[in-house]
Amino acid sequence: MAEIVLDNVTKQYPDGAVAVRDVDIEIADGEFIILVGPSGCGKSTTLNMIAGLEDITAGELRIGGERVNERAPKDRDIAMVFQSYALYPHMTVKENMAFPLRLAKVDDTTVEKKVRDAAEILDLTQHLDRKPSNLSGGQRQRVAMGRAIVRSPKAFLMDEPLSNLDAKLRVQMRTSVSRLQKQLGTTTVYVTHDQTEAMTLGDRVVVMRGGAVQQIGAPQFLYDNPANLFVAGFIGSPAMNFVPASLENGVLRSALGDVPLTDRVRSLLEGAEAPREVIMGLRPEHFEDARLVDDTVRSNGVTFTNQVDVLESMGSDKFAYFSLSGEQATSAELAELAADAGSADVPGGGVSLVARISATSSAVEGEPADIWFDADKVQLFDPGNGRNLTYRG
Amino acid sequence: MAGIGGAVTTGRKARWTVLNVLVVVYALFPVLWIVSLSFKTKETLGDGNFIPREWTFDNYKTIFSTTEFVRALVNSIGIALIATAVAVVFGTMAAYAIARLDFPGKRLLIGVSLLIAMFPQISLVSPLFEIERGLGLFDTWPGLILPYITFALPLAIYTLSAFFREIPWELEKAAKMDGATPGQAFRRVIAPLAAPGVFTTAILVFIFCWNDFLFAISLTSTEASRTVPVALSFFTGSSQFEDPTGSIAAAAVVITIPIILFVLFFQRRIVAGLTSGAVKG
Amino acid sequence: MSHALRPPAEPADADPTATAADSKLSPKAKAALSEGKKAERRLGLLLCAPAILIMAAVAGWPIIYSVWLSLQRYDLKFPDRTEFVGLENYVTVLSNPYWWNAMWVTVLITVVSVAVELVLGMALALIMHRTLVGRGIVRTSTLIPYGIVTVVAAFSWRYAWTPGTGYLAETVAGGDPVLTEKIPSIMVVTLAEIWKTTPFMALLLMAGLALVPDDLLKAAAMDGATAWQRFTKVMVPVMKPAILVALLFRTLDAFRIFDNLFVLTAGSQGTSSVSMLTYNNLIKGLNLGIGSTMSVLIFIAVAIIAFVFVKLFGTAAPGGDGGGRR
Numbered sequence A: 001m002a003e004i005v006l007d008n009v010t011k012q013y014p015d016g017a018v019a020v021r022d023v024d025i026e027i028a029d030g031e032f033i034i035l036v037g038p039s040g041c042g043k044s045t046t047l048n049m050i051a052g053l054e055d056i057t058a059g060e061l062r063i064g065g066e067r068v069n070e071r072a073p074k075d076r077d078i079a080m081v082f083q084s085y086a087l088y089p090h091m092t093v094k095e096n097m098a099f100p101l102r103l104a105k106v107d108d109t110t111v112e113k114k115v116r117d118a119a120e121i122l123d124l125t126q127h128l129d130r131k132p133s134n135l136s137g138g139q140r141q142r143v144a145m146g147r148a149i150v151r152s153p154k155a156f157l158m159d160e161p162l163s164n165l166d167a168k169l170r171v172q173m174r175t176s177v178s179r180l181q182k183q184l185g186t187t188t189v190y191v192t193h194d195q196t197e198a199m200t201l202g203d204r205v206v207v208m209r210g211g212a213v214q215q216i217g218a219p220q221f222l223y224d225n226p227a228n229l230f231v232a233g234f235i236g237s238p239a240m241n242f243v244p245a246s247l248e249n250g251v252l253r254s255a256l257g258d259v260p261l262t263d264r265v266r267s268l269l270e271g272a273e274a275p276r277e278v279i280m281g282l283r284p285e286h287f288e289d290a291r292l293v294d295d296t297v298r299s300n301g302v303t304f305t306n307q308v309d310v311l312e313s314m315g316s317d318k319f320a321y322f323s324l325s326g327e328q329a330t331s332a333e334l335a336e337l338a339a340d341a342g343s344a345d346v347p348g349g350g351v352s353l354v355a356r357i358s359a360t361s362s363a364v365e366g367e368p369a370d371i372w373f374d375a376d377k378v379q380l381f382d383p384g385n386g387r388n389l390t391y392r393g
Numbered sequence B: 001m002a003g004i005g006g007a008v009t010t011g012r013k014a015r016w017t018v019l020n021v022l023v024v025v026y027a028l029f030p031v032l033w034i035v036s037l038s039f040k041t042k043e044t045l046g047d048g049n050f051i052p053r054e055w056t057f058d059n060y061k062t063i064f065s066t067t068e069f070v071r072a073l074v075n076s077i078g079i080a081l082i083a084t085a086v087a088v089v090f091g092t093m094a095a096y097a098i099a100r101l102d103f104p105g106k107r108l109l110i111g112v113s114l115l116i117a118m119f120p121q122i123s124l125v126s127p128l129f130e131i132e133r134g135l136g137l138f139d140t141w142p143g144l145i146l147p148y149i150t151f152a153l154p155l156a157i158y159t160l161s162a163f164f165r166e167i168p169w170e171l172e173k174a175a176k177m178d179g180a181t182p183g184q185a186f187r188r189v190i191a192p193l194a195a196p197g198v199f200t201t202a203i204l205v206f207i208f209c210w211n212d213f214l215f216a217i218s219l220t221s222t223e224a225s226r227t228v229p230v231a232l233s234f235f236t237g238s239s240q241f242e243d244p245t246g247s248i249a250a251a252a253v254v255i256t257i258p259i260i261l262f263v264l265f266f267q268r269r270i271v272a273g274l275t276s277g278a279v280k281g
Numbered sequence C: 001m002s003h004a005l006r007p008p009a010e011p012a013d014a015d016p017t018a019t020a021a022d023s024k025l026s027p028k029a030k031a032a033l034s035e036g037k038k039a040e041r042r043l044g045l046l047l048c049a050p051a052i053l054i055m056a057a058v059a060g061w062p063i064i065y066s067v068w069l070s071l072q073r074y075d076l077k078f079p080d081r082t083e084f085v086g087l088e089n090y091v092t093v094l095s096n097p098y099w100w101n102a103m104w105v106t107v108l109i110t111v112v113s114v115a116v117e118l119v120l121g122m123a124l125a126l127i128m129h130r131t132l133v134g135r136g137i138v139r140t141s142t143l144i145p146y147g148i149v150t151v152v153a154a155f156s157w158r159y160a161w162t163p164g165t166g167y168l169a170e171t172v173a174g175g176d177p178v179l180t181e182k183i184p185s186i187m188v189v190t191l192a193e194i195w196k197t198t199p200f201m202a203l204l205l206m207a208g209l210a211l212v213p214d215d216l217l218k219a220a221a222m223d224g225a226t227a228w229q230r231f232t233k234v235m236v237p238v239m240k241p242a243i244l245v246a247l248l249f250r251t252l253d254a255f256r257i258f259d260n261l262f263v264l265t266a267g268s269q270g271t272s273s274v275s276m277l278t279y280n281n282l283i284k285g286l287n288l289g290i291g292s293t294m295s296v297l298i299f300i301a302v303a304i305i306a307f308v309f310v311k312l313f314g315t316a317a318p319g320g321d322g323g324g325r326r
């Protein structure tokens, strides 16, 4: 067990592409840290550099206080779980799990015991003599985990270990990965681009974009205080709503009407040198059906009326989708997020909005509805550089 | 034409059976014929019957008592084995590099070996005839082994690089993470996975060398290095008036045996090997 | 509060949460290869070196040498009359009726055998691909013609067509010695060639068939396509690359026909192929100049065939996808 420190680490591939730039991350001993970001942002590259599978172009990597840039993977005492599991097809489950121990020349009885123990933990005991090709996806995944835990390494590296599983199994495995990590207390770096995994699994989350770290923090902190538009849009599902607005005399003019600046927002804006044109960010859960809001609370927010395009009932609550007239919020960050979500070319102009409202709401699809939102929860962003103007750092 | 879905009725089964029997007969007829000839006695050789009226092993006894045939058999086996071994080793090295590594001239190498694979062998015979006479390689084992390797290499490189591409290279990373040195990763993970491909390639290359006639007849002149196919075409019988048909048939059967064994035991692999390069298309 | 409009986004490097949109750091890395990369290149070349050396020495150099030889008068029977004659050998060969006869025989055998093989091979491929019973037996037995030594097969055919010995001579040819006349001989040779190589064609086509998704055929069937329409409108277009590769391989292979001819007719009655004629001039006639000239001409002919195939149909080089890695 050990802490892992990335000190100004940069990776430039031989073809000139810079995959990772000036990354600084300090991972504490026993911490579970998540690397998250859109496809191609350099998560795997970062992980592979920690593993020793890719050279570090510049900067320093320290594990347990020692510089390990030049060490071969086998000398770093780190285990890795691959997205494809990378189980050796010619070996049985048992042989797969024993492989790292055999390479380390551990004696037979110890190997036997450790493999048994790991199989016990992962519920693989009855499959030990089978070949990987005869296992289900979930079982293969567990074998891959087993191969990582048998030799009690200093750290685990996992590159999207659950992304090949179906949705239900993924949820199940997510909890068992989390439990396993707590039980073993081993430093873990976990790559994913599923933001639910990012929110639920880790002690801290590192959001990356285009090879650079955008923000590091506990999941809830990131959710409440995104440092910029990118983090705001990336973390949370459904994503934060973005509406262009202009700051005029202490009021935000937007397609949702005039939004007064609350004291909280005003004080945060104070030192921020906000431009006139801003982007207003609103989480879906900060909306509510206006009829269900107390009058006292109602005055703390803004109510607007719009037609409900689509209404999805999730049982516990409802998602209402609107389209507002007016310009869509534009920025490089938002464009990239849209591209990553595969919705870069949503037809029709205007602003689309998602509100998460109470299940008891009587809003009807295709009919206008009165919707209220909490003005105090508004976040403001600079469209030029994406900075969160209301960031409470 | 094949039907889609539907129940497997006895009628359809019967139709397929008939078709399959036709295919099997098509494939085996000429082979059975030469086998039949090899078992005929001198007297019945000329009767034109598909099945021998009288059976005899005389033809086999005869050919194994002549040095002409035994020598040729030794030559065939030795030359084909050596050429196969060398071609497979060099081919494996090159195919690994092509499938796994990035280096300048890779595409050129692929192109050139494709060119050689399609090359008219006769175009090489004239210069090789002259060159080998100059170097003293004419009518020697190396004189045949070298062109065999040359023509087997493209075959080996293609088949093997198709196999190598199938290997999930992430396993190599996984092995490194599990604490293996590059050597251990290759020996314990990659080599066992590559072995079937290498073996298949060896079979294909052996069949190619075993089959060759043009080089063997052009670049040899004596028993010293003549292979069986060539020796066959020179069989005359022990006296001028004796008909060599029986001996030729027996010798032909003998050199067909390895092929039959390969086909029987490694049918799947041969099919996979032959088609691996082609599907990429 | 009035706010001055900021200039449009500039890379704000000072800002820790700055955008990373300017992801082209420096193009300078193009030139400097990392140590690992260099080692990889070195290893790649090292591993390929033996193969390259052998192919260059035993194929590359002789080809160049044969061009040189083809420009000489060089007859081993009269070695002292060797001299450089320029293109004279080419004039001799190209104005020689035997050469053109051999060329036509070769083209005839090639075209007929490849055409028949395509049809037969397709049928065989469908049988192997779809058969409900005994797939293993069918595949195994079709591999025998592929694997068997050509000379052995040729002898089998020769004895089958020889009056007195053969079953075919009596039943099909009515006791006539078919191998002593030009056209029947060529037919027999073509048949032998077809028998031997149809399975190879079938295997290549079968690999193509495996690429046709079953769902596609089912969809076509649901759309009302008959079995024949499914074959011509769905299977063949999808298989086209596989068909072209198979055709190219087989055409070039058929063009070098030698073994079957050697055993079946030895090139008598004007049945020589170009390979046969070259062999006769070279090894029997010991005329290296003329033999080399023919070698070069055959090489050119093959290059033209390959070129036409690639240009006309855009056949991709099999296996040449540059190599997927990591």
Ligand SMILES: Nc1ncnc2c1ncn2[C@@H]1O[C@H](COP(=O)(O)OP(=O)(O)OP(=O)(O)O)[C@@H](O)[C@H]1O
Pocket (backbone or CB within 6 Å): A013, A014, A015, A017, A018, A019, A037, A038, A039, A040, A041, A042, A043, A044, A045, A046, A193
């Ligand atoms: N071997 C390589 N050579 C050159 N560029 C590479 C190489 N591997 C990755 N890259 C580039 O580096 C960038 C980061 O890649 P990386 O695999 O780390 O992304 P990722 O965040 O893991 O994405 P994903 O979520 O899709 O796995 C990408 O732009 C990619 O194209």
Ligand SMILES: [Mg+2]
Pocket (backbone or CB within 6 Å): A043, A044, A045, A159
């Ligand atoms: Mg990745």
